[in-house]
Amino acid sequence: MQGASRSSPRARQRGHRHDRDGAVIDTSARAPRCDRKVGATRRGSCSPGDASTMINGMTDARSGDETTATLPSARSKQSPVGGFGAAVRETVLVLAVALVVSLVVKTFLAQAFFIPSESMEDTLLKGDRVIVSKLTPGPFDLHRGDVIVFSDPGHWLDPTVATRRGPVGTVVADALTFVGLLPEDSDEHLIKRVVGLPGDHVVCTEARSRVSVNGVAVDESAYLKPGVAPCGKVFDVIVPADRLWVMGDNRDHSGDSRYHPDAPYGGFVPVELVTGRAVAVVWPLGRGTWLGTPTDFDSVTGVSGVS
Incomplete structure (x- = not known):
């Protein structure tokens, strides 16, 4: 048993x-x-x-091990529609901030402009894009030799034909230009070099001679288009208060102060019409360069700048 x-x-x-x-x-x-x-x-x-x-x-019961069964959390489940909506809201917010910043920069700091003609060759070529500082004149003084953008003082520019873009294209282009994302097409602006400041005596005794400012013949060969006459024509002017005398670097193909004695302001540019000083070429990339103030006028007496 x-x-x-x-x-x-x-x-x-x-x-x-x-x-x-x-x-x-x-x-x-x-x-x-x-x-x-x-x-x-x-x-x-x-x-x-x-x-x-x-x-x-x-x-x-056999091994004594404990296996945990995890239940899915409600928070881990996210609706695809909700995620897409959040992304759209974030994108709209970023674009709105960018547009506001661009508008502020264009209004108070800098603005892009398109070069429409050959009047500033070879410093600026037709089709170049330049950045213009709106802090000059203003916080910073404007000097002889500076390249400036200014509004048409009156009848300097010939009537232009507006670019055809269609209703939608026109609205979009105008909006982007307004906030500063597209450059101004310069239909109402000109770009020239400052030769005379308020009170300066600017003289050209003959077409091929150098421009004389306050009795000093200025050597402008550093920026004038090769082969052009520095004066182009004979003139003798004294720049009035709050006015500027401007000329293009391509003197033979520039409708500047020399050719508008009968226009409003007698060919001079009111300082109040100056948009700003061109500080850089930004397009095309291969032509990118800084546009500083030349030293050719350093020996000229008189006021050194205007704000």
């Missing part, structure tokens, strides 16, 4: 049972089983914490 083949009533009473090989297994250490009503158990007690453990974790 093999006593190990059957479990004794005493062993069953203590909560033991035998497996197929006759080994005794303790069943009294089982985890409490909860009824539907949380807190009530068939054996022992079951707290809300136990119920949570039973929901979120499952115990492997």
Whole structure:
């Protein structure tokens, strides 16, 4: 008689049972089983914490390891429509800020202009884009030799034919130009070099001679188009207060102060019409260069600048 083949009533009473090989297994250490009503158990007690453990974790009776079942979080689910809407709002905000900044820069600091003619060759070529500083004149003085952009003082420019863009294209181009994202087409502006400041005596005794400012013959060969006559024609003027005398670098093809004695202001440019000083060529990239103040007028006496 093999006593190990059957479990004794005493062993069953203590909560033991035998497996197929006759080994005794303790069943009294089982985890409490909860009824539907949380807190009530068939054996022992079951707290809300136990119920949570039973929901979120499952115990492997053979290995004793605990496997956690993670439920998907509601926060991890994001609507594609909501994400697209957020991206659109962010893009609109960035564009609005960029437009405001561009408008502020154009109004108070700098503005881009398109060169429409050959009057400033070879310093500026037709089709170049230049940046004009609006801080000169103003916080910074305007000097002889500076290249400036100014509004037409009256009848200097010939009537131009507007570029055909269509209704939508015109509105878009005007809007982008207004905020400074497109350069001005210079239909109402000119670009020339300052030769005389208020009070200066500017003289040309003959076409091929140098321009004389306050008795000093100025050597302008550093920027004049090669082969052109420095004066082009004979004149003798004294620049009035708050006025400028301007000339193009391509003297043979520049309708500047020399050719408008009968126009409003007698060929002089009011300082108040000056948009600013051209400081750099920015397009084409291969022609990018800084437009500084030349030293050719340093020996000229009189006022050194005007604000």
